[in-house]
Amino acid sequence: MADRPEKGPQAGARLLRDSKVKKDRAKRPDANREMEMTGKIDKNQIDYFKLRAGLGRMSRREFMGRMGALGVSAAMAGTFYAEAVRAAGPVKGGILKVGLQGGESTNSMDPALAASQVPYFNLNAAAETLVEVTPTGELEMRVAEAVESSADAKTWMFKIRKGITFHNGKDLTPADVLATLERHSDENAKSGALGIMKGIESMKVDGDYVAVTLATANADLPYLMADYHLMIQPNGGKDAPADATFSGAYVLKSDEPGVRHVFERNPNYWDSANRGHVDQIEVLVINDPTARMAALQSSQINLVNRVEPRTASLLARAPGVTVANAGGRGHYVFIMHCNTAPFDNNDLRLALKYAIDRQEMVEKILAGYGTIGNDIPINSAYPLFDDSIPQRAYDPDKAAFHYKKSGHDGTPIVLRTSDVAFPGAVDASQLFQQSASKAGIPLEIKREPGDGYWSEVWNKQPFSASYWGGRPVQDQMYSTAYYSGADWNDTRFFNDSFDSLLLSARAELDTTKRKGMYAEMARILHDEGGLICPMFNDFIDAHGPNVQGFVADPGGEMMSGIAGLKVWLTA
Amino acid sequence: MHPILKLVAQRVALGILLLWAASVLIFVGTQILPGDVAQSILGQAATPQSLANLRAELGLNDPPVTRYFAWLGGVLTGDLGTSLTNGRDIATAMGGRLWNTLFLAFWTALIAVPTAILLGLVAVRYQGRWPDKLISGTTLATVSVPEFLLGYIAVFFLAVQYRVFPSISTVYDSMSLGEKLNAIALPILVLTLTILGHMMRMTRAAILNVMQSAYIETAELKGLGGFAVIARHAFPNAIAPVINVVMLNLAYLVVGVVVVEVVFVYPGMGQYLVDHVAKRDVPVVQACGLVFAAVYIGMNLLADVMSILANPRLRHPK
Numbered sequence: 001m002a003d004r005p006e007k008g009p010q011a012g013a014r015l016l017r018d019s020k021v022k023k024d025r026a027k028r029p030d031a032n033r034e035m036e037m038t039g040k041i042d043k044n045q046i047d048y049f050k051l052r053a054g055l056g057r058m059s060r061r062e063f064m065g066r067m068g069a070l071g072v073s074a075a076m077a078g079t080f081y082a083e084a085v086r087a088a089g090p091v092k093g094g095i096l097k098v099g100l101q102g103g104e105s106t107n108s109m110d111p112a113l114a115a116s117q118v119p120y121f122n123l124n125a126a127a128e129t130l131v132e133v134t135p136t137g138e139l140e141m142r143v144a145e146a147v148e149s150s151a152d153a154k155t156w157m158f159k160i161r162k163g164i165t166f167h168n169g170k171d172l173t174p175a176d177v178l179a180t181l182e183r184h185s186d187e188n189a190k191s192g193a194l195g196i197m198k199g200i201e202s203m204k205v206d207g208d209y210v211a212v213t214l215a216t217a218n219a220d221l222p223y224l225m226a227d228y229h230l231m232i233q234p235n236g237g238k239d240a241p242a243d244a245t246f247s248g249a250y251v252l253k254s255d256e257p258g259v260r261h262v263f264e265r266n267p268n269y270w271d272s273a274n275r276g277h278v279d280q281i282e283v284l285v286i287n288d289p290t291a292r293m294a295a296l297q298s299s300q301i302n303l304v305n306r307v308e309p310r311t312a313s314l315l316a317r318a319p320g321v322t323v324a325n326a327g328g329r330g331h332y333v334f335i336m337h338c339n340t341a342p343f344d345n346n347d348l349r350l351a352l353k354y355a356i357d358r359q360e361m362v363e364k365i366l367a368g369y370g371t372i373g374n375d376i377p378i379n380s381a382y383p384l385f386d387d388s389i390p391q392r393a394y395d396p397d398k399a400a401f402h403y404k405k406s407g408h409d410g411t412p413i414v415l416r417t418s419d420v421a422f423p424g425a426v427d428a429s430q431l432f433q434q435s436a437s438k439a440g441i442p443l444e445i446k447r448e449p450g451d452g453y454w455s456e457v458w459n460k461q462p463f464s465a466s467y468w469g470g471r472p473v474q475d476q477m478y479s480t481a482y483y484s485g486a487d488w489n490d491t492r493f494f495n496d497s498f499d500s501l502l503l504s505a506r507a508e509l510d511t512t513k514r515k516g517m518y519a520e521m522a523r524i525l526h527d528e529g530g531l532i533c534p535m536f537n538d539f540i541d542a543h544g545p546n547v548q549g550f551v552a553d554p555g556g557e558m559m560s561g562i563a564g565l566k567v568w569l570t571a
Numbered sequence: 572m573h574p575i576l577k578l579v580a581q582r583v584a585l586g587i588l589l590l591w592a593a594s595v596l597i598f599v600g601t602q603i604l605p606g607d608v609a610q611s612i613l614g615q616a617a618t619p620q621s622l623a624n625l626r627a628e629l630g631l632n633d634p635p636v637t638r639y640f641a642w643l644g645g646v647l648t649g650d651l652g653t654s655l656t657n658g659r660d661i662a663t664a665m666g667g668r669l670w671n672t673l674f675l676a677f678w679t680a681l682i683a684v685p686t687a688i689l690l691g692l693v694a695v696r697y698q699g700r701w702p703d704k705l706i707s708g709t710t711l712a713t714v715s716v717p718e719f720l721l722g723y724i725a726v727f728f729l730a731v732q733y734r735v736f737p738s739i740s741t742v743y744d745s746m747s748l749g750e751k752l753n754a755i756a757l758p759i760l761v762l763t764l765t766i767l768g769h770m771m772r773m774t775r776a777a778i779l780n781v782m783q784s785a786y787i788e789t790a791e792l793k794g795l796g797g798f799a800v801i802a803r804h805a806f807p808n809a810i811a812p813v814i815n816v817v818m819l820n821l822a823y824l825v826v827g828v829v830v831v832e833v834v835f836v837y838p839g840m841g842q843y844l845v846d847h848v849a850k851r852d853v854p855v856v857q858a859c860g861l862v863f864a865a866v867y868i869g870m871n872l873l874a875d876v877m878s879i880l881a882n883p884r885l886r887h888p889k
Binding site: 254257454455 | 610618620621624625654656657658659664667668723726727730731734737738739741743833834835836838842843846847849850852
C-alpha cells in the first residue's frame with residue numbers, strides 16, 4: 001500500500017505555490033522592504049480600523065484592503081480582523097447557511113426518533129434540554145435553573161426556570177417537563193433515550209421542581225438529562241411529537257426532510273443575549289462530501305460538518321476556510337466476545353491488543369485527525385479521567401509471546417468488517433492484519449455487506465469492527481456497553497469486580513473517590529476486556545471567513561450541536 | 572374504428588398490463604430485500620422490545636398477499652400510503668420530488684434534444700470531414716466520462732474557481748423561475764453532455780442510412796443543396812429511430828439521474844428513493860418503483876405511437 005496517497009498532490013501544490021511566490025518576489029524587489037516596514041506603521045491607524053471592523057462598520061474585504069494599504073501582510077491582517085471581531089462580541093443579524101451530512105428524506109422533528117446529524121442540529125436549534133454539558137465538561141443550566149440531589153444521590157430535584165414560553169406562546173411548566181420525561185420512558189415512544197430513562201423509578205412535579213427518584217443512586221443523573229433526545233415539548237410531545245413546537249432560540253419555518261430546513265429567530269427566547277445571533281438559519285442537506293466542500297469553498301454556505309480527514313488539510317489551505325477539529329469521545333473499535341472461543345482466552349485477547357499499531361492507524365485512517373486509544377472506551381475528553389494508565393503500544397514480541405501462551409491452534413482468526421463499521425474500517429482491518437502477521441498471528445478478514453451489518457454482525461459475531469459515539473460521562477459509557485447486564489455488552493464482558501465498582505462509583509458523590517474507582521475499572525478493562533480501541537476520532541467541522549464564535553467542542557460535532565445558536569456573522 | 576386509434580388502444584392496454592406486472596415484481600422485490608424495516612429505523616439503538624413494538628405498529632406481521640392487495644387497492648384509489656419512517660403522506664412528499672425531477676428533465680430536454688438533432692444534421696452534412704469528426708469525437712468523449720466526474724469537473728471550474736454558477740442546486744418553492752434556472756444550470760449542463768452523444772449519433776446513423784436511397788439522389792439531381800436535402804428529405808424519413816432514442820433518453824432523465832442529483836444536491840426522485848431504500852421504507856420504495864415503471868412504459872408507448880404517426884406506410888395501411 002502506498003504511503004499516505006494524499007501526500008503526492010499536496011507536495012505538488014506546495015511546490016507550485018513556492019515557485020509562484022518566488023516569481024512575484026523577483027518582479028517586485030521592494031516586497032521585502034514593505035514587510036519590514038509593517039512594524040513602524042502608525043499603530044493608531046490599525047487600531048482605528050480594528051475598532052471599525054469590530055463594530056461591524058467595515059467588511060472583512062474592506063478591512064483587508066486598508067491593512068494592505070498600510071503595508072500589513074494579508075496573514076497578519078486576517079489575524080487582526082479576527083481579533084477585532086472577537087473582542088467586539090456577537091453581532092446580531094444575517095442568514096447562516098449550514099451544509100450538513102447526515103440528513104435523509106425520512107427525518108422527522110420528533111426528538112425521540114432523532115439519530116442522524118441533521119435532526120441533531122435541527123433539534124438543538126429549535127429546542128432545549130434541562131441542562132447542557134459545556135466543552136470543559138461542566139453542567140450548564142438551561143430549562144432547569146438549578147439541580148439539587150439528596151445525600152444518597154437517589155432523588156434529584158430540577159428547579160424549572162420561569163418565563164420560558166413555547167413557540168406556540170404557551171408557558172413552559174414543570175408539568176411539561178414531567179410529561180417529556182414520561183414520554184421518553186415509555187417503550188412505545190421508541191425513544192433513543194429509553195436506555196437513560198430506565199433507571200428512573202418515579203417522577204413527580206413538586207411546586208417549581210420536577211423530582212426524579214432513581215432505583216439505584218446515580219451521581220451523574222444531571223449529565224444524562226443533557227441527552228439531545230430529551231428536548232422539552234408542550235405536554236411532553238404526547239399530543240403531537242413531531243410538530244416542532246419547542247422552547248428554543250429558533251422556530252422552524254420550512255421543513256423539507258432530506259433537502260432543506262429553515263429556522264427564524266424566536267423573538268420571545270428567554271436567553272437571547274447569549275444565544276441566537278443570526279436572524280435565520282438555513283440548513284441544507286448535502287450528503288456528498290465533495291459537494292459540501294465545494295459549496296463551502298464557493299461561499300454558498302458558511303458552515304459544514306464532517307470534513308473527511310483525508311482532505312481536511314487540503315481544505316484548510318483554501319482561502320477563507322477555517323477547519324476546526326476537536327478531540328472527542330467517539331472511537332473506532334475492534335470487539336472480541338470474551339465468552340466465545342478463541343477469545344475466551346485472555347492471552348489471545350492480549351496478543352491481539354499488542355498486535356495492533358495504533359499510531360499507524362491514527363496516521364493512515366484518520367490522517368492525523370485523532371488520538372491513539374488505550375483499549376478502554378474513555379479518554380481525556382471525559383470528566384474524572386485518570387491519565388496515569390500506561391499506554392499500550394504495538395509490540396510484536398509481546399504479541400507473539402501471548403499468542404504462543406494462549407495455545408491457539410494457528411487457524412486464522414476471522415475478523416468481520418464493513419465500510420459502515422466506521423469510515424476506513426476495511427483499510428484499518430487490513431492494517432491490523434498486516435501488523436498482526438508480523439507477530440505471527442494470522443487474521444482472516446471477512447468483508448460483510450453494509451446492509452444489515454448492525455443487525456447481523458455487530459453484537460452477534462465474536463470478532464468485528466465497530467464504532468462508538470461516546471457518552472457524556474464515564475458511568476454512562478461503561479453502563480451502556482461494559483456492564484454485565486447491558487443490552488449492548490458487545491464484548492460479552494462479564495466481570496463481577498468491574499460491575500460492583502461501577503455501581504458503587506455511580507452512587508459516590510465524592511469526586512476524588514470516584515476518580516479512583518474509574519481508574520481501577522479502566523485498568524481491569526485495559527488488561528482483561530474484549531475491547532481493542534486503536535483510536536479516538538476528531539470531530540472535524542469547517543467554516544467560512546465571516547463566521548465568528550465557533551469553538552470546537554469534544555461533546556459532539558457542530559459545537560456539540562449548538563453552533564447555530566452560538567456563532568455570529570460579520571460582513 | 573380507425574386503425575391508428577385501435578393500435579393506440581391496444582398499446583395502452585398492453586402498457587397497463589405491463590404496469591400491473593411491474594407492481595407485482597416491485598412488491599415481491601421489496602419483500603425479499605434482506606434486513607428488516609424496524610431494525611433499520613431504530614438502527615444500532617434497537618432493543619428487542621422496541622423492535623417488537625415498531626413491527627406491530629407498522630403491520631409487518633400481516634401475510635404478504637394481504638399487504639399486496641391492501642397496497643394495490645390504495646394505489647388504485649390514489650392513496651400511496653404513508654412513509655414508515657417519518658409518517659408523511661407519500662403522495663404529497665413524492666409529488667414535490669417528482670415535480671423537481673420533471674422540471675430538471677424538461678429544461679435539459681429543451682436544450683439537449685434540439686442541440687443533438689442539429690449536431691446530427693451538421694455531422695451528416697460534413698460527413699467524414701472535420702466538423703463531423705469534431706462533433707463525433709467530443710460527444711463520444713462526454714458520453715464516455717462518468718457523469719459524476721463531469722459534474723465534479725464542472726463544479727471545480729464553474730463554481731469554485733470562477734463562481735459562474737452555484738455548486739448546490741437545491742430548489743424550493745419560494746425561489747423565482749430565474750433563480751431556479753440559475754441553480755440547476757450545472758446539472759443541466761452535465762446531463763446534456765451525458766445524453767447528447769447518444770441522440771446525436773443515432774440521428775447521424777439514421778440519416779446516413781437514408782442517404783443511400785434513390786430519392787436522395789433524385790433530390791440532389793434536381794439541384795437541391797446539401798443541407799436542404801438532409802433537412803427536408805432525409806430527416807423526416809429517419810425520424811422513427813430518432814424518436815425512439817430521444818424517448819429512451821428522456822426516460823433516463825426521469826429515472827436514472829440519481830448520481831447527478833447527489834453531486835449537485837438536487838432534491839429529485841432518485842435521492843428520495845435511495846434514502847428510503849436505505850431505511851427499508853417499503854411503501855415509499857414501492858410507490859417510487861411504480862412511478863418509475865409508469866414513466867418508462869409511458870415514454871415507450873409515446874415513442875411507439877409517434878413512430879407510427881411519423882411513418883406514412885403505417886399511418887395509411889393498405
